[in-house]
Structures are given as C-alpha cells and as structure tokens.
Amino acid sequence: MFITLEGPEGSGKTTQLPRLAEYIRTLGYDVLTTREPGGTPIGDQIRSVITGMKNTAMQPRTEILLFQASRAQLVEEVIRPSLAAGKFVLCDRYADSTLAYQGYGHGLPQEDLRWLLRFATGGLKPDLTLLLDVDVEVGLQRRQQGGGEWNRLDAYAVAFHQRVRQGYLALAAEEPNRWLVIDASRPQDEVLLDLQRAVRDRLNSKSV
C-alpha cells in the first residue's frame, strides 16, 4: 500500500511519519519511509538545489521541473520496487505537493501540471493521502520556532501559503475516497491516533 502525507509548512508531517511507520510495523508489515524532494542520492542533490538559500533567482518553471526530476527518480528507484516487494510505502509529500504549491500557490496551469505529474510518476498514485491541515500562521510559527530547517521555500509570503492550504483542501474535496483531512492543530498524540485509525480503516477495506 502506498500512503502519502501532505500538508503546509509546520503541519507536523515529518514528526508524524516515523511514528506512523512504527505503528504499521507493529501490525506486522514491512514499511519503507521516504520523502520528497529527495529520497534517493540523485534526488537529494536536486533537493539541495531547490531549497538552497542562495538560489533566489530560481524561476517557478525551473523549480517545477526539478521537483519532477527528483520524483521520477524516487518512483523508479524506490517506490515501485518497494511496492512490488509487498512493502508499505510512506512518503512525506508526493505529486499533490506540486498541485498545491506550484498550481494553487504559484498559479501555474493545473492541466499542464497534471500532464507533467503523469509523466514523472508514470501514473503511480497513492492509495491513501493524509492531509495534515493547519492554519498557515500557526504552521509558519511552528516552523520558525525550531520545527526544522528554514529553507528558501518557507520564505514565500503568507498569502502564498494560504493559497497552498486552500489548494490542498480543494484537492481533498475532489477525491474524497483517496484523501483524509486531519486537523493538525491539535496535540501530536491526538493527531497520531487519527493517522493510525485512517490506516486501519484502509486496511480493513482493502487487501494490501
């Protein structure tokens, strides 16, 4: 089963992902965790180009293509082989991040992005996408108060991050069977319980 975690900055994905993975292991499954951009040696190099604070001249189209390059490598090198080996794959961000950030955030045409995403992923879609939804100001504040590295992309204006959040909610509404929206403003342990329940429910309704 292929599960992705999505959400705006400071939504807690990166903290929750290993905890959710640990829980799925206790259910007896082999779990692989990964993240975007990055997740492979080539992808990690692309990641440092994307997030590097000195790359302020980066154009939105350049950024999009770099995200897709990292993703294509991750899908072929890690995700597909792991799924084929019967593993659970848990990914911190995936194609929906492009629709939310580059589409809703930067206003690039959804139709073009969807074509690019099909190309980059070879059509591989998650079985379940968990959206950790949090107020933009709260998320950015968490981020600045030591919730991880502060990178070039975090520095976009608050209005940008607000469009990203609304974009995520619109994507979730479009495909309610794949997405689950979780209120991530609550204490982490409560959020984790919801994530665990979502996975259990999905396992009960589908064989892995």
Ligand code: TYD
């Ligand atoms: P990262 O440090 O991984 O942030 P987070 O902990 O919030 O996931 O940086 C990833 C950044 O890249 C984040 O700002 C979202 C952005 N992003 C896109 O804009 N498009 C994409 O397709 C992906 C995968 C990420």
